[in-house]
Amino acid sequence: MPASMPGETNANNRTANPAAGAPVTFDLLSGPKGSPFDKDATGNATTGALSTGIGFGPAVDPMVSITKAGFTDDYTPGVTKPDGTASANSTLMYIGGGKTSATGATTGRPFPPAPYTAGFGIGGAGNGGSRDAGAGPAFTGFTMKMVTGAAALAAAIEAGFLNRTGQVMIAGQSAFGSASAASAVVA
Numbered sequence: 001m002p003a004s005m006p007g008e009t010n011a012n013n014r015t016a017n018p019a020a021g022a023p024v025t026f027d028l029l030s031g032p033k034g035s036p037f038d039k040d041a042t043g044n045a046t047t048g049a050l051s052t053g054i055g056f057g058p059a060v061d062p063m064v065s066i067t068k069a070g071f072t073d074d075y076t077p078g079v080t081k082p083d084g085t086a087s088a089n090s091t092l093m094y095i096g097g098g099k100t101s102a103t104g105a106t107t108g109r110p111f112p113p114a115p116y117t118a119g120f121g122i123g124g125a126g127n128g129g130s131r132d133a134g135a136g137p138a139f140t141g142f143t144m145k146m147v148t149g150a151a152a153l154a155a156a157i158e159a160g161f162l163n164r165t166g167q168v169m170i171a172g173q174s175a176f177g178s179a180s181a182a183s184a185v186v187a
Helices: 010-015 102-107
Strands: 024-027 049-051 122-125 144-148 156-158 174-179
Touching: 122 144, 122 174, 144 156, 156 174
Parallel strands: none
Antiparallel strands: 024 049, 024 122, 144 174
């Protein structure tokens, strides 16, 4: 099944676009409703939620910015390398890049890796942030990025990234902001 928000209604989690529940993080290829990995081969819903509170999510550090704690600001989970540069493909998210191609069989391997080049990463939803960025066929979500700044609930922490932490942020605090624009279409 697509990523579900704890505290959201069962009907909204299963058939609509939940946003009111507690925040969760999820793989963009399975979390948004109707996304490429939303259902198994028999049509049964699969699970897209990765985490509902294991130390990685939109929570705010009440004391310091992420850089003062020794981490990198502007980190985008599943997309940026430890040095902060963006990966050109999905090899940070999936072993071998997540998919294979029969067209490259001339390389000596029957199904060589063919990583995704767009639409991959970790998405976030909850505390007012929608799981889905709209109806398909694209089935996109909203990425997260580590940002620092002061922001009211649902306001921009930094340009393009909204505060979905559930609390008002003061100057110098860091959190994973939720993108205000939809992720790219999976390719």
